[in-house]
Amino acid sequence: MLLCWAWIPLPLAADTLWLENGDRITGTVLRHTVSEWQVASDVAGIIHIDAAHVSRVEWSGAEMPVSDFLAEARERNRPEDHPFSSRGGLDVAVEYENSAVDTHEVDIALRQHVTQGVWRHRWRASYHREHRDNERRDNDWELAYSPERFVTRQRFWQGRVSSKRDWEEDISRRFALGLGPGYQLWNTEQSAFSLSALLTYNRFAYASQPEERFYSWALQWQFNRHFWQELFELYAAGRTGRAFSGATGFQFNAEIGVRYPLTEWMSLNMGVEADWVENSAEDLRDTLYHVGLGVNW
Template identity: 55%
Template sequence: MPPRISTLLFTPFHGLAPCFSVLLCWLVSSPLWADTLWLENGDRITGKVIEKTATRWRVDTGYAGEIDIDAERVERVALDEPPAPSIKVANALGFATQPKPPDPETAREKAASSPTERPFTASGGVDIALEYDHSTADTQELELDVRQRIETGHWRHSWRAGYHREYRDGKRRKNDWHLAYSPKRFFAPQRFWQGRLSSNRDWGEALERRFSIGAGPGYQLWDNERGAFSLSALLTRNRYEYANVGDENFQAGVLQWQFNRYLWDQLFEVYANGRAGRALSRGTSFLLDTESGLRYPFTEWASLQMSVETDWVENSVEDLNDTTYNLGIGLNW
């Protein structure tokens, strides 16, 4: 082949050789993997997770540099890392190998689905409602409710105490108090055994005293930072003391529930607690004790509390049916 023809044929390929070399190096060095973060507003961030802490994710997007994302805004994470070199090779090349960042959603679900073991925590509060009505009859009313909850290991303990007093034209119309203690012992992530001990005293009703003790199994449907919901079935032994007739002792089957839910980024708390039962005797046939309400926190220790309480007992002596509406201030700790 003439020299000129040979030069003309091979010169184009010779000029493209550096381009092919650069392209080949870019393909080899560019990653074929990416991490993906889905945010709660529907956005999706793709890049390389380079740092993960309890409060943030740091992602190298490549197209927008490194960005920090609030960990609470991350709904789901998919990490896709390439095969890591051996420790000897990594040390020889000067790379520092780091463990894979944990998925916060997976850790959150694991903690929520396994409420059995917990460190010691204590929380509680007091709700105070005052009312004064000056009209044809002067009415003064006080509602006081104290609650305390302790969690440690497999145990959950809750105490409740309340006092209600009402005066009208200087005469006492209502004066009652109640106490309750309820322990729970978890033997599985969602199953527990619960007891309950309660006492009521009312000076204005024919049913003056009530005492109840019982125990039974329960099931925790969920328990996480957004709220909790549990159901339990108790077999109780009850003693009712009346003002004008003899005492009554009976057994009852009781269904008990506890529910609370935080709404709008924990701006409001909705709760509903109560128990309903039917006696295993002809004297007292039905009993219902419920409390539903709403709490709006002003600060970390003060809140506005609104609730409705129902106390209903059907028996052969005199039915009891009280409904109380409360609006007051709550102090929390």
């Protein structure tokens, strides 16, 4: 009797596909999409079946019409229709050091994040200036905008346009325009992480030589994580890439930091920014450390 009861559940645990011509295929469904089914059969191995020929499917004894399954699959893959939400902030860091070398430094960063429907928009603007013994050592600003359009709940297309002006480095102006696919690995109230790969058009202007135009690939990332009942927020964002040809080879721009809320609208922020460029005219290696206050909305 035990042997009989052990054998009875086996056919019930199998999946059965009923075809339009009346045939049926029994096995384990490995993969199913809107256009194809893949079934592992003990007799014929892995079978690929055109979804147009499948009339209904029986999942381990529970029957479901194919039309219901397709509707359920499409619903799972549809991008989420988010309500309108907007958040942003302004971070300011000011440093004055009176020693053998008098240093005055100002760092300002403005950020804005807007979500509505299947669209997500990110804006960022920054300005940095440094004087040492009344001599200007750094003076630059940057603007960037990234729109994202979700095509499923996790996949999206991302664009990016950015412009940077630097009055002290030989690379005086940088403009970039990119487009490519992205993937949202997770997005919860506590944490979010997304990656995107962009094909980018670049235009560099120099203080000592003619401008350069080239194409490159770029990998971008966005990450944030709240800790200890949202008392701390760890954030990281950046991009890295390499040119297909031209004088400019490798580019890397990233920021990582921590925010601590002082009030509902004010926070203390500490961060590190890196801006590296390998170039025949100039190898740029800028690293900025800042501690300051932020206003959030």
